[in-house]
Amino acid sequence: AETASREQLHQQMNQLSALLKVSATFRANAPLEQVLGAICSAISSALGYRLVELSLLDSETDLMIPTGWAGFAPEERRRLRTIRRQPGFYDVVMQPRFRISNSYFISHRDNPETELGTQWAFLPDIDDSTRSEDEWHQNDALAVPLQDRDGKLIGMIYVDDPRDRRLPSVEQVQVLELFAQQAAMAAENATLLGELQKSEAKYRLLTETASDMIFMLEPDGTFAFVSSSTEAILGYEPAELLGVAFSKLLSPTTAHTAPAYLVNPEGAHEREGRCEAELVRADGGLAVVEIDSAPVFENGRFRGEQGIARDISEKKRMQREITRRQRQVRRSQKREEQLSSYTATVLAAQEDERKRIARDLHDDTAQALIALSRRIEALREHLHASPETAEPLIDDLKELTDQTISSVRRFSRDLRPSLLDDLGLVAALEWLVAENARRHKITTRMKVHGQERRLPSEVELTCFRIAQEALNNTAKHAEATGAAVELYFGPNGCRLSVSDNGRGFQSGAVGPDLAHAGRMGVMGMHERAGLLGGTLTVRGTPGEGTKVTATIPLGDG
Ligand SMILES: Nc1ncnc2c1ncn2[C@@H]1O[C@H](COP(=O)(O)OP(=O)(O)OP(=O)(O)O)[C@@H](O)[C@H]1O
Ligand SMILES: [Mg+2]
Structure with a gap:
């Protein structure tokens, strides 16, 4: 009997190893329930138990849930799926007095019906009429725990109704425990894989979104x-x-x-x-x-x-834009400062101009008129005394009147050249150029390009004043021997340039510094051009001369 049972066991071991291989291949890619079902079937066929059920602990609910089985009829399987065992159930099962190897055999004699009865109830009744005392009883049960690597309980395998009706031997239980190990590994791998997949999915979601x-x-x-x-x-x-x-x-x-x-x-x-x-x-x-x-x-x-x-391209672009705007704001602030200091100086200059006009009227025109008045007095006396001597006095009077008239004319022309209104910019510039040459002994040329025509009066005045100031500067500062005025009539605007061959302009000395120093000329030229939407540049090369260029746009029509 001993050799027979050993032989049987040997055979079972062979069967077992073959089945383990099968289940190992399953483990690689089959769903867990399929792997566990295969293990249950292997237990059933290798060890001869008609019923095998495998439950796993659900870590979230802490309930044991049937997950794999073999030998159950369809309606029994449906009931199986609804079973949820409480953790307390295992404290009852896993008692030292039931222990064989690392498993628990609960004999019908020890079976605490009241505690386990309902939980056991799903196992279908087996025909017991012919069984003897030392054979497997319908209320006997064998439970094999599944443990993870750390020895924690993660599930249980139940077997029932062995075909040979024999009670379990230690060897048989140990074989069962080998299966349990396989099942535990499969379950653990599946859990790990699931977690891995979950975290991988999370990671992928993260990297992809x-x-x-x-x-x-x-x-x-x-x-x-x-x-x-x-x-x-x-x-x-x-x-x-x-x-x-x-x-x-x-x-x-x-x-x-x-x-x-x-x-x-x-x-x-x-x-x-x-x-x-x-x-x-x-x-x-x-x-x-x-x-x-x-x-x-x-x-x-x-x-x-x-x-x-x-x-961060966008961020960089925005940073650049912000710096650009800040610079713009600073520029316009500076310009405003220049402008306000310019305005203040212009007001002061206007005041000076009025004083000068008052003085000129007082000193020249009024003096001349007083002189005229005196001569008229004298003439009257002569007419009474000796009318024949009046003739030279009248000549004298005429000459003085003519002088006064031309001095008043010059005076008013300096204020605003009537030439400009009557004959236009080119004629006024020609007069200016001739005056400059005559008064300051500077050879001055004038050149006109493009289609000559009358321009809006504020454009003509602006060009005239700029030319006037530029030529004044040439006379005052340049120590030049020659100067040139050029006027270009373009379709959309005009350009005026005044150049000299003098000592050259020290660029850098421009802006508010000059205004503060009471030097209004260059600032004023800039302002005049700017008021009409134009631009003005002053370019001086030390030792070679200075060129002032004003460009004034003309609106359509
Ligand atoms: N054609 C030039 N050649 C050399 N230096 C010049 C010339 N034009 C201007 N400058 C220099 O630039 C400075 C500024 O000229 P700006 O016309 O603003 O002032 P100003 O002529 O000295 O005084 P204002 O015009 O107010 O009477 C002058 O003082 C002079 O040093
Ligand atoms: Mg000047």
Whole structure:
């Protein structure tokens, strides 16, 4: 009997190893319930139990849920699926007095019906009429715990109704426990796999929905992974970049400043950091990115560099825009300052001008009129006394009157040349040029280009005043021997330039400094041109001369 049973066991072991192989292949990719079902069937056929049920502990609800089975009829299977066992149930099952090997055999004699009865109830009744005392009884049960690597209970296998009706031997239980180990491993793997998949899905979701580019570099600096957001930032599909060196993306300007941990990770002393880089997009444009990166080690070995590149092109553009606007504001503030100091000086100048006019009227015109009045008195006396001597007095009177008239004319022409209104800009400039040549002994030329015509009166006046001031300056400061006035009539505007061959203008000495110093000429020319939407430039070359150019636009019509 001994050899027979040993032989039987041997046979079962062979069967078992074959089945274990089958279940191992299942474990690789079959769903857990299928693997557990296969293990239950293997137990049934290898060890001869008609009914096998396998429950797993659900870590969330702490309930044991039937997950694999063999030998149950369809309607019994339906009931099986509804069973949920409380953890307290196992305290009753797993009592030292039931223990065989690491399992528990609950004999019908010990079976605490009241506690286990309802839980056991699903096991269908077996025909017992012919059984003896030392045979398997319908209320006997064998429970084999499933434990994880740390020995924690994660499930239970129940077997019932052995075909040979024998009570379980230690060897048989140990074989069963081998199956239980397989099942426990399968369950544990499935849990781990599930968690892995969950975290992988989370990770994938993160990398795929992140707007930043997530990447991994091989130790040699080529891309091992790039997230799909790369496309939005660089215009490359992730697959296009795999195997490409990170350094290939760098723009020429950042190529030499990029940190070594990104260009040649394995050769770098430092492998962690933050930097800014300019990358060349697929379309040739540039993307400014901020990169945070850190090394990846696996079992102590350097496996590469992983990082996040954030597109900061927009931020950079905005920063540039802000600086540009700030500069604009500063410029216009400065201009306002200049303008207000200019206005103040202009007001003072106007006041001076009035004083000068008052003085001139008083000193010249009024004196001349007083003189005339006196001579008329004298003439009257002569007419009474000796009318024949009056003739030269009348000549004298006429001459003085003519002189006064021309001095008043000159005076008013200085204030505003009537020439300008009557004959236009070209004639007025010609007069100005002739005056300049005559008064200051400077050879002055005048040239007109383009289609000569009358311009709006404020444009003509502005050009005239600018030419007047520029020629005054030439006379006052340039020590020039020659000057030229050129006027160009264009379709959309006119351009006036006054140049001399004098000592040249010290550029740099312009703006508010001059205004403060009471030097109004150049400022005034700028202002006049600016008021009409035009521009004015003063270019002086030391020793070669100065050229003032005013460009005034003309509206259509
Ligand atoms: N044609 C020029 N050649 C050399 N220096 C010049 C010439 N024009 C102007 N400058 C220099 O630029 C300075 C500023 O000229 P600006 O006309 O503003 O003032 P100003 O002639 O000295 O005084 P104001 O015109 O108010 O009577 C002058 O003082 C002079 O030093
Ligand atoms: Mg001047």
